[in-house]
Amino acid sequence: xxxxxxxxxxxxxxxxxxNIDKGKENTCRxxxxxxxxxxxxxxxxxxxxxITAIIAYIPANLYPMLLTSAFGIRDESTILGGVxxxxxxxxxxVAAIIFFASIIIPIMKFLILIYLLISVKYPxxxxxxxxxxxLYYITEVIGPWSMIDVFVVAILAALIxxxxxxxxxxxxxxxFAISVxxxxxxxxxxxxxxxxxxx
Amino acid sequence: MKIENEDALDNFVICHKCFTLNEEIPIADGxxxxxxxxxxxxxxxxxxxxxxxxxLSFTGLIFFILANLFxxxxxDILGTEQFITIPKTIVSLFDNGFYIVGFxxxxxxxxxxxxxxxxxxxxxTLLKMERGEKLTKELLxxxxxxxxxxxxxxxxxxxxxxxxxxxAFGQIHIGISFWALMVFVMIDIYITKSIHLSEIWMLxxxxxxxxxxx
Numbered sequence: 425x426x427x428x429x430x431x432x433x434x435x436x437x438x439x440x441x442x443n444i445d446k447g448k449e450n451t452c453r454x455x456x457x458x459x460x461x462x463x464x465x466x467x468x469x470x471x472x473x474x475i476t477a478i479i480a481y482i483p484a485n486l487y488p489m490l491l492t493s494a495f496g497i498r499d500e501s502t503i504l505g506g507v508x509x510x511x512x513x514x515x516x517x518v519a520a521i522i523f524f525a526s527i528i529i530p531i532m533k534f535l536i537l538i539y540l541l542i543s544v545k546y547p548x549x550x551x552x553x554x555x556x557x558x559l560y561y562i563t564e565v566i567g568p569w570s571m572i573d574v575f576v577v578a579i580l581a582a583l584i585x586x587x588x589x590x591x592x593x594x595x596x597x598x599x600f601a602i603s604v605x606x607x608x609x610x611x612x613x614x615x616x617x618x619x620x621x622x623x
Numbered sequence: 624m625k626i627e628n629e630d631a632l633d634n635f636v637i638c639h640k641c642f643t644l645n646e647e648i649p650i651a652d653g654x655x656x657x658x659x660x661x662x663x664x665x666x667x668x669x670x671x672x673x674x675x676x677x678x679l680s681f682t683g684l685i686f687f688i689l690a691n692l693f694x695x696x697x698x699d700i701l702g703t704e705q706f707i708t709i710p711k712t713i714v715s716l717f718d719n720g721f722y723i724v725g726f727x728x729x730x731x732x733x734x735x736x737x738x739x740x741x742x743x744x745x746x747x748t749l750l751k752m753e754r755g756e757k758l759t760k761e762l763l764x765x766x767x768x769x770x771x772x773x774x775x776x777x778x779x780x781x782x783x784x785x786x787x788x789x790x791a792f793g794q795i796h797i798g799i800s801f802w803a804l805m806v807f808v809m810i811d812i813y814i815t816k817s818i819h820l821s822e823i824w825m826l827x828x829x830x831x832x833x834x835x836x837x
Contacts, residue, residue: 430644435637438767440821442632442644453632454824455764510788518787521780557642558661568774571731575774575781576788578728579696582707582715583785584792589700593721601724612771616642 434459434617445617459617467541467618473610474537480603481530488594490577495588503527503573503596525572526600533570533607536563537614544618556619563611567604574601633828636665636821666822673747673826676818680743683810686803687737694798695782698789708800709733735773736811742766743814746823756831763827767820779808 432445436452436459443452443459450459488500501509503526510519536559543556577593584591636645636656640663647666650656655667669675694706707715713733716725746762749755782801789795 433632433635433637433644435642438764439824440637440639440819441824442635442637444632455760457764513791515787518784521784555641558640561640564771568771568777569780571774571777572781572784574724575728575732575778576785578712578716578724579707579782579785580788581719582712583696583698583705583789584700585715586700586703586705589792592719593716593724598721598723601727605727608771619642 437616467544467615470537470610470613470615471541473606473613474534474541477530477603477606477610478534480599480606481534482599484596484599484603487596487599489573489596489600490580491592491594493590493592500594503600522573522576525570529566529570530603530607533563533567533611536560537607537610540614540619544615557616560611560614560616560619567608567611570604570607571601574604633825638663638665664819666819666825667817669822672818672822673751676743676814677747677751679810679814680740680747683807683814684740684744686807686810687740689803690800690807691733693800693803695800695804696786696789697796697798698793699796700793706798709804731772731774732778735769736775736807738769739766739773739811739815742769750823750827750830753830759827759831763820763823770815770820773811773815775804775811776808779804 428444434443434445434450435441436443436455436457438457439452439455441452441454443450451457452459485503487502488505489503490501490506492499492501503522507519507523507527510522540556540560574597577597580591581593634647636647637643638645638658638661641658641661643658643660645656645659645665648656650668652668652670656665657663658665691709694708695712697704697706709732713725713728716728742762742765746759746766749759749762782804786795786797
């Protein structure tokens with residue numbers, strides 16, 4: 425018989441097994457993978473990925489995402505420009521999807537992750553209006569959906585390349601793909617066991 | 624809270640969404656257990672999980688091959704016909720010098736979805752044969768690392784968005800691959816979202832470790 429505190433139980437991020445928090449270094453008793461618990465640098469990895477993602481997100485919005493050239497007329501559109509263009513053409517649902525996927529979701533993820541990373545180190549958000557576990561869950565679920573725009577550009581660029589009408593991917597596509605990739609890494613690197621709701 | 628030993632922790636589940644500790648109880652075949660606090664699904668019980676998953680994985684794999692062989696979309700612009708397949712989309716990214724995007728796409732929409740289905744087939748075949756204690760463990764760990772990176776479903780939604788954008792350019796014909804991809808994505812969503820990895824771990828424990836006792 426061993427006596428344990430319920431707060432001391434943590435979930436293995438790889439196999440979901442319930443483990444006892446033993447302090448400095450934890451290995452999962454079922455799958456043997458390390459459960460991140462480095463007291464000295466708990467959030468730094470996630471911060472590093474997140475900052476990289478935010479930096480990559482700036483050129484992603486400034487440079488053109490899509491280069492359209494039809495009969496010698498070149499047209500460049502950024503992410504936001506593309507959304508505005510779609511809205512003006514009357515395809516409201518698609519404009520809304522792109523707007524959500526490439527503007528709202530990344531920015532929301534940045535803000536939520538920054539909030540979570542600060543709140544595990546400093547006393548913040550103690551009023552428990554929103555559950556932090558729920559916030560983290562939301563970022564994990566919606567995160568990959570920001571890849572939509574990159575895939576759309578890839579499909580359009582592959583399908584339309586004639587001598588007269590041509591669509592090319594722009595610099596922003598690379599920057600955006602990098603940004604999404606690093607936000608996903610940042611979310612995965614975040615140690616959920618650091619969130620202690622009742623502390 | 625008192626427990627016998629560490630292995631008794633297998634009788635508990637921590638909710639994915641709200642981190643609440645729940646006790647695992649036996650439930651009826653085909654039903655699901657929900658979190659006591661937030662109602663998020665914790666696990667399901669399916670007595671024929673191996674057979675179902677094997678059947679679905681094979682079906683998914685067949686549709687994945689179909690989706691990659693045939694044209695996805697075809698467009699007629701100014702009398703010229705052009706079509707794309709999934710591999711062609713990725714190759715054209717490399718041709719245009721977008722190596723990073725191409726590299727990301729190759730993994731997210733081709734290698735990882737394919738790997739998930741191959742791993743599932745191997746995993747459930749091993750479990751059906753009741754062997755491979757070490758290999759199943761490695762496969763399950765690998766699977767949990769890959770699953771969040773498989774984006775076939777997102778690619779399909781992108782395809783729908785691209786379709787709307789393409790209407791302005793010319794006559795569009797939807798190819799066989801489109802439908803194959805649709806079926807594949809539905810099976811993929813069922814396998815990755817509805818069969819929780821913890822259920823497979825539980826199944827593995829029941830099959831591989833209870834065998835020794837008998």
